[in-house]
Amino acid sequence: MNRTTPIVQLMRFSIILLICFILLPSHVFAVGEFAANYAVQYAVSPAGVTIVTQNITLTNKISNLYPQKYVITIDSTRINNILAYDKGGMIKPTITRKDNKTEINLTFNQKVAGIGKSLEFSLRYEDLDIAQKNGSIWEINIPGIENDPDVESYYVSLNVSPTFGNNAYTSPLPSFEGKWTKEQMLNGGISAAYGDVQSFDMDLTYHVDNSSITQKQHEIALPPDTEYQKILIRSLDPKPKTVVRDADGNWLAQYDVLPAQKIDIHAQITALIYLTPEVRVPVIPFEAKDYTKPLQYWEAADPKIMQLAAQFKTPRDIYTFVSKTLAYNYTRINDTPIRKGAVESLENPRDALCMEFTDLFIAIARAAGIPAREVIGYAFTNNARLRPLSLIADVLHAWPEYYDTQKNIWVPIDPTWANTTGGMNYFDKLDFNHITFAVLGKSSTYPYPAGFYKKTGKITKDIFVQFSQAVPVIPEGHVAASYRFPTTVSSGITAHGSVIVQNTSEVTVPKTEISIHTTPVDIALTKSFDFVPPYSSLDIPISIPIRGFFLTGQGEITTVINGQTVRSTYDIVPLFQRFIFPIILMLIALLSAILLIFQNQLIWKRLRR
Secondary structure: OOOEEEEEEEEEEEEEEEOOOOOOOOOOOOOOOOOEEEEEEEEEEOOOOOOEEEEEEEOOOOOOOOOEEEEEOOOOEEEEEEEEEEEEEEEEOOOEOOOOEEEEEEEEEEEEOOOOOOOEEEEEEEEEEEEEOOOOOOEEEOOOOOOOOOEEEEEEEEEEHHHOEEEEEOOOOOEEEEEEEEHHOHHHHHEEEEEEOEEEEEEEEEEEEEEOOOOEEEEEEOOOOOOEEEEEEEEEEEOOOOOEEEOOOOOEEEEEEEEOOOEEEEEEEEEEEEOOOOOOOEEEEOHHHHOOOOOEEEEOOOOHHHHHHHOOOOHHHHHHHHHHHOEHHHHHHHOOOOOOOOHHHOOOOOOEHHHHHHHHHHHHHHHHHOOOEEEEEOOOOOOOOOOOEOOOOHHHHHHHHEEEOOOOOOEOOOOOHHHHHOOOOOOOOOOOOOOEEEEEOOOOOOOOOOOOOOOOOOOOOOOEEEEEEOOOOOOOEEEEEEOOOOEEEEOOOOOEEEEEEEEEEOOOOEEEEEEEEEOOOEEEEEEEEEEOOOOOOEEEEEEEEOOOOOEEEEEEEEEEEEOEEEEEEEEEEEEHHHHHHHHHHHHHHHHHHHHHHHHHHHHHHHHHH
């Protein structure tokens, strides 16, 4: 997040010395020669143009020293309308743009010398990179600073157009009369977002093939509903046999694939992303031991990991340790990455990608007895340096979740982006840009997210994500009932069948209440299902014993599903009636065969005579 590098040039007697006054990376001037105080204002217009005004005071601490020049380097070329002045009037800046940076060089009009004397000047410019509208959300990111002992104070204020809408979050909150302080700016700067919900349209392709000589069932992971995202499946071609929800909440679409068959499955999906838990997703009951045990890449039983778990015992402590210990290796993005796991990431801490940040957090958390798991998905970024994506297969991203036992919810965090943004807070909130494709908890390697179902030996682009033109209105989900039951049953036996419940809508049905009643045999059955995914099918077996061998008439099955009634009838016939005609036919056939044999024997006897 650190984007500016100021440099001040000073005058000592008549000799010009180049003295570096650097707020961010480093400095070479003698500490204590002067003090700097900053008041920086960010004013964001309705169009997103940010006017940055820096009011700076340099105070001499040595009598024979005065500042002559000021140089600031901004990590952007989208800097316009630069103005500067001191008490001597306007300062004409010298501007250099190179390597995606803008350098602004100011030569002061005044020469203020003497111990305790101060030079006040102002720099104003327009920055087009501070505020960005991504889809339906305005995001603001103000760069932080690095520690410099000569900066006595650094205050930041922010004014945003009311047309941006509701403030979703501001992190951190201002602490002093609506201003941020130097101490806050040292921890990654300021991030804010305005809006209520983000919407993405996705086109996903899954390549499935069966190279065996027998039919096999394959399943693909569709982006599921979570507490932070709502999924609308606009189309899925071909349609699956069913969709099941696994223990981690994944939506697994199941397909029967014939021998040597290849299927390209295309999904068009809209995802609504929320900052806080907005979707009522019941947590599937789980055993804590299943999410604290060691697995491949999550070596929670390793002595090094256990030692760290004894030191860092809370999710926040583990997150801070991981984000500050590992360093992101941007060069690995260009290669097909090999997943290292938690232990190896500690051995090579400066060679990490999002996988290593995630695996290390999960391993330490599990060793500390904190249930933790992994999310793989898509994360929108407009700055690959600050918020990189590292899974080369269709540019995916990984981040961990831990289970909050007080709130009874899985909480997503992102230690990778906390590291690459210089300390932005991705612990207390995530953002509107993370889309879950698959969740790994019971297993550290399965299921595979979209983008991992490739054609054999081919690299294909299978994920396309863009902001929706408008946030869609999510329709209500609905389920339908049908029957798999004989149309005719025999008295004296038990008839078997089932009621098929299908989600025929594009979204999840959060609650399904089913009541089944049969006549003339009085059987009552009730079922309740939470969170029925789109395209899913539930099979409810029913058995109806028809007592009495001579009972005739008609029976009925009545199913009430979420208030709607579906009926099916069946005929009841006596057991002997169902079999009398087949028996008669068999007797006729038998007699015909006997007569035919007898006739043939007579003919044979006559021929022998």
